[in-house]
Amino acid sequence: MRDHNSGATRREALLAGGLGLAGALAGCQGRSGDGGQFADSDPLVTHERVGKGPEAIEYWTSEFYSPSEGESSQPAAAPAIRTQHRGWAETHPDYRIDLSYQAFDQWKNSLLTRASQGDPPPGSTLDSFWVPDVYNYLQPLTDYVDDVDDFFPFVRETATRDGDLLAAWKYTDCRCLYYRQDLVDEYGDGEPPRTWEDLVNLGGDIAAGEDAAGFLFQTGAFSNLPYFWGQGGRLVDDEGAPVLDEPANRRALVRTLGFLRRLVDEGVTPKRVANVAEYETLAREARNGQTAMFVGGNWQIEKDFKNVADDDRWRRWKVAEIPMRSADRFATGVGGWTEGVFLEGDSGRAAALKEFVSRFVEPEAMGRYCEAAGLLPTRQSVFENEDYFSSDTFPYQDRFRGFLEHGVARPAFPIYSTISSEFENAIGAVVTGQSSPEAAAETVIENVTEEYEA
Amino acid sequence: VATDSNPPTGDGGERLRDGIDWRTVVDHPLPWLLPALGLLAVFQLYPMVEAVRLSLTDASLLRPTAAYVGLQQYARLVTADEFWRMLRVTGVYAFSSVVLHVLLGLLLALAIDYGVRRGLYGHVTTRVAVLLAWVVPGVIIGLVWKVLLIESEFGAVNHLLGTVGIGPVAFRSDPTLALASTVAAGTWRGTAFAMIMLYGGLQRVPRELYEAARVDGAGRWNRFRHVTLPQLKPVLFVTTVLVSIYALNTFDLIFALTGGGPGRATEVLALFMYQEAFAEHSIGRAAAIAVVMLAANLLLTAGYLRAFDVREEL
Numbered sequence: 001m002r003d004h005n006s007g008a009t010r011r012e013a014l015l016a017g018g019l020g021l022a023g024a025l026a027g028c029q030g031r032s033g034d035g036g037q038f039a040d041s042d043p044l045v046t047h048e049r050v051g052k053g054p055e056a057i058e059y060w061t062s063e064f065y066s067p068s069e070g071e072s073s074q075p076a077a078a079p080a081i082r083t084q085h086r087g088w089a090e091t092h093p094d095y096r097i098d099l100s101y102q103a104f105d106q107w108k109n110s111l112l113t114r115a116s117q118g119d120p121p122p123g124s125t126l127d128s129f130w131v132p133d134v135y136n137y138l139q140p141l142t143d144y145v146d147d148v149d150d151f152f153p154f155v156r157e158t159a160t161r162d163g164d165l166l167a168a169w170k171y172t173d174c175r176c177l178y179y180r181q182d183l184v185d186e187y188g189d190g191e192p193p194r195t196w197e198d199l200v201n202l203g204g205d206i207a208a209g210e211d212a213a214g215f216l217f218q219t220g221a222f223s224n225l226p227y228f229w230g231q232g233g234r235l236v237d238d239e240g241a242p243v244l245d246e247p248a249n250r251r252a253l254v255r256t257l258g259f260l261r262r263l264v265d266e267g268v269t270p271k272r273v274a275n276v277a278e279y280e281t282l283a284r285e286a287r288n289g290q291t292a293m294f295v296g297g298n299w300q301i302e303k304d305f306k307n308v309a310d311d312d313r314w315r316r317w318k319v320a321e322i323p324m325r326s327a328d329r330f331a332t333g334v335g336g337w338t339e340g341v342f343l344e345g346d347s348g349r350a351a352a353l354k355e356f357v358s359r360f361v362e363p364e365a366m367g368r369y370c371e372a373a374g375l376l377p378t379r380q381s382v383f384e385n386e387d388y389f390s391s392d393t394f395p396y397q398d399r400f401r402g403f404l405e406h407g408v409a410r411p412a413f414p415i416y417s418t419i420s421s422e423f424e425n426a427i428g429a430v431v432t433g434q435s436s437p438e439a440a441a442e443t444v445i446e447n448v449t450e451e452y453e454a
Numbered sequence: 455v456a457t458d459s460n461p462p463t464g465d466g467g468e469r470l471r472d473g474i475d476w477r478t479v480v481d482h483p484l485p486w487l488l489p490a491l492g493l494l495a496v497f498q499l500y501p502m503v504e505a506v507r508l509s510l511t512d513a514s515l516l517r518p519t520a521a522y523v524g525l526q527q528y529a530r531l532v533t534a535d536e537f538w539r540m541l542r543v544t545g546v547y548a549f550s551s552v553v554l555h556v557l558l559g560l561l562l563a564l565a566i567d568y569g570v571r572r573g574l575y576g577h578v579t580t581r582v583a584v585l586l587a588w589v590v591p592g593v594i595i596g597l598v599w600k601v602l603l604i605e606s607e608f609g610a611v612n613h614l615l616g617t618v619g620i621g622p623v624a625f626r627s628d629p630t631l632a633l634a635s636t637v638a639a640g641t642w643r644g645t646a647f648a649m650i651m652l653y654g655g656l657q658r659v660p661r662e663l664y665e666a667a668r669v670d671g672a673g674r675w676n677r678f679r680h681v682t683l684p685q686l687k688p689v690l691f692v693t694t695v696l697v698s699i700y701a702l703n704t705f706d707l708i709f710a711l712t713g714g715g716p717g718r719a720t721e722v723l724a725l726f727m728y729q730e731a732f733a734e735h736s737i738g739r740a741a742a743i744a745v746v747m748l749a750a751n752l753l754l755t756a757g758y759l760r761a762f763d764v765r766e767e768l
Contacts, residue, residue, distance in 0.1 A: 108732075109515075109732045112515035112516070112735060113515060115515075115518070116513075116514070116515045116516070116517065116518055116737075117518070118518050133515075133516055133735065134516075136516060136517050136518070137518075219715075270605075271605075271624055271627045271628070272605035272606065272622075272624060272626075272627045273627070274626070274627040274715060274716035274717075275605065275626045275627050275715070275716070277713065288608075290606065414516050414735070417733060417734055417735065418734055421729065421733050421734070425715075425717050425718050426717070428715045428716040428717035428718070428719075429716070429717030429718070429719075430717075431627075431716070432627055432628065432629055432716040432717060432719070434629050434716070434717050434719065435717065443535075447534075447536065450530075450534070451734065451736075454512075454526075454530060
């Protein structure tokens with residue numbers, strides 16, 4: 001009897017516990033399902049969400065783009081983002097964007113892994129160079145974004161496929177030559193080098209006269225592709241097939257690698273450049289007086305010089321176009337970040353999300369954000385509208401705008417990933433003397449062709 | 455057939471209403487092995503089978519569908535120069551690592567064992583210090599060594615070398631030195647594991663054997679050669695196998711220290727596999743590399759099993 005009773009008691013206890021748990025879960029469900037989980041006094045936009053509607057839409061992004069100053073990695077830009085999000089939330093009371101912040105290192109891999117299994121997030125912020133890799137999964141934004149012709153050409157070429165705009169490119173950046181004006185005055189004629197020859201001569205003199213490198217660069221592909229593009233080189237044709245084996249392109253590739261090798265051979269650049277993988281390393285060496293010139297990103301003058309300097313010494317650093325083989329044709333690599341939608345359709349949640357994303361590239365929102373964050377708009381009209389974007393807010397914005405005229409984006413084809421990693425390996429092999437420019441170029445061409453054909 | 459009315463068996467076993475003889479069940483090894491087998495099947499066997507399956511496809515992260523392509527991925531691998539270059543780099547790295555880990559681990563284990571037996575101070579501190587290197591994740595070790603080996607006066611090692619007029623040495627930008635640096639960093643970390651294993655092995659060598667050898671007039675070298683080494687053989691085998699697997703599969707440390715560079719001078723197979731999967735997005739090819747690595751590990755273990763001749767001891 002006792003056993004029987006105790007068994008019944010256990011069952012009763014389990015039943016009661018189960019009912020309690022089910023009730024609690026039902027309560028939770030009821031709260032989120034009825035749309036009443038937020039009080040009127042709750043803010044419309046927080047670090048975790050945009051809007052208070054019952055219909056939640058997950059969105060992957062970075063803490064750089066948080067609308068909350070306290071959580072944002074760029075607090076100065078948070079008010080502009082918050083204003084933009086509030087506008088969307090007020091017009092979409094039934095929906096809510098749940099912001100999911102991603103660790104940068106794993107973001108792209110997680111996104112591609114989920115997308116290839118048919119389960120991408122509804123939407124995500126995307127580095128512009130990821131866009132070609134997710135073409136197959138992105139949904140068109142054409143009907144939601146106005147005046148696509150206003151974007152710089154490189155934006156239209158990369159973000160558009162078969163006439164559809166697939167990503168909202170919200171800001172861009174460019175690479176340029178940073179140089180110490182005082183050293184250029186002392187060792188040169190005060191003008192920054194415009195050609196490879198100028199750079200080797202001036203850099204060599206500075207390296208010989210100072211305890212510093214004449215010139216440094218990041219060994220990544222994108223920092224060095226402008227040398228190739230500046231000779232008229234093409235990586236792929238209009239269909240995305242690699243064309244590096246065409247004589248003119250092969251020649252441009254060999255010359256580019258030869259120039260980088262020459263920089264090391266002639267002592268302008270130390271061999272340790274092979275280990276420079278981050279732009280921050282270049283800025284740190286520049287601040288420490290270890291280099292006189294380097295190719296960096298436009299954002300660095302504000303972030304890595306002005307903001308970390310205790311005095312006006314950052315003003316010694318000026319910017320110019322990247323020196324080219326000849327001074328009649330310049331090029332720079334342009335990047336930046338975009339927003340994309342993976343939800344199919346043009347109604348309900350998909351429409352709400354596409355409208356959310358399209359707001360990032362509305363001229364006013366773009367101008368306010370770029371002005372606050374010190375970034376470059378992707379719409380030409382925004383540069384010209386003082387109400388939206390004042391180019392006086394950050395140093396050299398007008399110069400950067402000029403550099404964008406020669407902007408070249410990464411080719412909008414998946415084979416670019418292979419070209420990029422092969423070119424980077426070739427640079428490493430050439431500057432460390434493992435390979436001649438000709439042999440390294442041949443390896444690049446062989447491996448890219450083999451990958452494309454496979 | 456057992457039923458509700460069946461009497462107890464009388465041997466202490468219990469027959470339940472559904473007819474299960476628990477004594478038989480408890481005495482059978484299968485129920486005890488099932489949890490382990492289940493875990494192995496889910497976390498080891500399934501991924502392995504999936505890797506083999508993927509290696510026979512053209513799976514890519516850039517598209518949702520994949521087609522079976524037979525052995526095409528393997529054919530691409532063996533006809534690529536870069537694969538053989540990386541196999542060579544992996545071989546050099548793994549061989550150097552195994553030799554250094556085991557030799558230095560053995561030296562440390564002998565030194566600590568000697569210290570313990572003599573009651574010398576400091577042996578606990580030494581063990582803890584060596585173990586610290588083992589508990590730190592490989593990525594952190596890679597980053598620490600990366601900072602130590604900076605190729606200017608800001609790098610600790612080059613700063614010290616500079617004080618005696620040497621350098622700066624191109625530890626990471628010279629291809630040969632870069633590979634040597636990865637081996638050094640890996641050895642700094644992995645020696646601790648070999649030391650722990652071999653120190654444990656030394657504890658189970660009967661002291662009487664040393665006494666008998668001493669009585670027979672054996673000197674230190676002969677005692678080491680004819681008593682210590684034969685007694686350590688099973689532990690040496692296990693240590694060598696584990697260190698080899700660890701060295702062959704090293705990824706995190708090299709990824710953080712050199713990223714496979716300069717060029718591809720330190721790109722080992724594990725790093726190549728990662729690059730294929732997440733830079734080239736070619737999951738099929740990455741899976742083929744994984745299968746090749748698995749085969750290499752199995753072959754090496756079989757080779758060790760034969761070379762050490764320890765089947766009976768195991």
